[in-house]
Amino acid sequence: MDAESGPGLLRFITCGSVDDGKSTLIGRLLYDSKLLFEDQLAALSAASKKSGTRGDDLDFALLLDGLSAEREQGITIDVAYRFFATNKRKFIVADAPGHEQYTRNMVTGASTAELAVILVDARKGVLTQTRRHSYLVSLLGIRRIVLAVNKIDLVGYSQERFESLEREYRQFAEHTALRMTAIPMSAAEGDNVSERSRHMPWYRGPTLLQYLETVQLDAPAAGLPFRMPVQWVNRPHQDFRGYAGRIASGEIRAGDRAVALPSGRECRIERIVTWEGDLASAASGLCVTLTLTEDIDLSRGDVLAAADAPPPSADQFEATLIALHANAILPGRSYKMKIGSATVSAIVAPLKYKIDINSWQHLPAERLELNEIGVGELELDRPIAFEPYERSRELGGFILIDRITHDTVAAGMLHFALRRSQNVHWQTLDVNKQARAAQNGQRPGVIWLTGLSGAGKSTIANLVEKQLHAAGRRTYVLDGDNIRHGLNKDLGFTEQDRVENIRRVAEVSKLMVDAGLIVLVSFISPFRAERRAARALFGAGEFIEVFVDATLADVERRDVKGLYRRARSGQLKNFTGIDSPYEPPEQAEIHLDMSRLTLEQAVERVVEFMRRRQAEA
């Protein structure tokens, strides 16, 4: 291949049901492109004689062997990549095994492919599987497919069979954006793979290889103006600040006006720096380092774009989500989201529907299990510049990462921004409680846990906080320990001191709610009047009283800290429940009857309450 002027690289994915001949086809392409060496061929020929299915002929499927053994060992095989080249093009083949986890594998392979080769067995025709493969490749933005009608030798090289299959597929693909070319072939015999078949004079189209070598691809981002996510800031010394990135679309010239997003600040491109020297212009696909004439401060995650045609910015979207992990995607949970070079925090809002990939029908969905595909809304913690996935894979494709396990749990594709988010962030708001709350992406409030000593308030508070935190909420716990040791060090346990204790805790909570936080207070707070006074400091719906209701008999029996024993024996004075009264709440927002609930259930009740409350916001 002529490395200097070659028309480049074509990445494609092959899809087929088991035994349609996918391995044979790829093996044949490698063989025909003369990329197999003597030692590999010798091994192949030995293996073919031993376990091949083609008599003394080479069984190309064995070339790619290894996957079955891996499957037995439980290795996650998603995609294997194969390489071959002719003197016209270099090819990267994503080979996704078609077994369990099919969706995950295909989606991964298709995400970097520009074209798909979909195999069908000429005897079996267009199957449910074929439709599923077609759906998935079109979902990932592939517009060109080759329908490889394989094993045509087994139907007597029948033109009629081929044409009826082609017709059938065309009918079904009519309402998709797929552009299809059908080729009759025998992967095993080599007909119409790289050599024209002698058995099908009626077929006038190209061989598979001819097609792959010459197909013109209209890049999906074609037509989009200049966009480049800032990947890394190159700052070797005081006098140089360059923004490194790969140009996602369009072309940039030194001297062009650009805009930095999401800040919206305008600038001018000073130089296009590369190792070979400065360029006058650079186009999509290249990695460059840009310097600006203005001294504006950009960082990783920002996008530089053509000033007269910038992409929109938003923080709420509709998107397609594909679950890639055994842990399901749950609405209400907060994930790390990577898109372009930005990493943001994203909450999945309740799903609109999931998609049955066999029938393409919409079904109701509460969550997305591994390999399920759904459509829902996303709320980000800050605005990002984006393009709909249809127009740009680079600015519209994203992954979701679990905050605790760090696993990649979903892939997604942005559709469009939701109206309500679009105008908001351009206005400068007064920094008040609402603004801070919006910045935190949450509805602030205080969860006030009251109940007897040993009822489980602190344990519940801590567990609730953990879950809220995992969901991306900003929280703080105030309890006896961190308050009595510092702020309220001067207070004892007389009735008067208890009242003052609660007053201070209520005031501190109020400041924190004003700062936009969710505060968890776990104090015995035995007197109705004080709790009412605390409630009065907050706005409607901000004070959530949680009655952790355990019977005196129960807590005294457990007596974890030995306090009840000491109170009964008179060593502790003014102990709630023994010689000081506890006044149960009359209308707590949440009543946890601890004689009937497990700890987990109690925690879940509070978390669920907070989830609904947030969703209503």
Add this chain to the structure above:
Amino acid sequence: MMTTSSLTHLQSLEAESIFIMREVVAECRKPVLLNSLGKDSAVMLHLARKAFHPAALPFPLLHIDTTWKFRAMYEYREHLARSSGMQMLVHINTEGLRQGINPITHGSQIHTDVMKTQALKQALDHYGFDAAFGGARRDEEKSRAKERIFSFRTAQHRWDPKNQRPELWTLYNTDKHNGESIRVFPLSNWTELDVWQYIRREAIPIVPLYFAAERPVVRRDGALIMVDDERLPLRPGETPERLTVRFRTLGCYPLTSAIESNATSLDEVIAELLHSSRSERHGRAIDHDDEASMEKKKQEGYF
């Protein structure tokens, strides 16, 4: 996928690799570039210089020295270490050296395990690197074909093939727990031919052993082993002969087979490769030890 249709295949591969290297530097705490002094490492180093230009390399180079490399490789290393903007770290498993581990008496498996695999783990732990670039390519052998570009290692440096993350688009998830690290393979999608064409296009300096010259060799078990210094004991009946040979891969000299060749220039090497009938790893002893050997070695922490 980028709009690659207007780029040549080498431009596309180059851009992909540079993107990957920048991503690691932007997201990882302390990366390192493993340099085996071979042609793939030379290409990686060249790509790294391009990626971060005009800044100096934002990470050091690390050579795991088994003490049995070809002399020409050590000369090349000294030359690299002297180039500006380059920090070259060298690590030897001194414990293995003390035990006298060598490829001749202990064979390729033990030697590689102690002086390469263990040595690499020692070095990574010692310096606390959380990401290491390696030059492996997916076309090298079957088990690599499905390896991710970002490949995770536990705190014990084990590869857990059951727990790999899917890689979609060019979005690489680099999040990891304390102690875990990543091996990153920027050349994953390059083939041997791509590497040679790129070396030619960019005029990248490589160890002269890749070009044919008259060298002293002995024929041993069907391989041509170069007598690079006096440490190679000759077997009864062996006498070194001077043959015109070159190497397709480089490693420890007693474990690396030469091929007879007259290719003294890049053009000739590429022409030879296009007509070659032997795969690249044919000359490496380590792959022949055991069928599933690579897979196993990787799980144990071999690069």
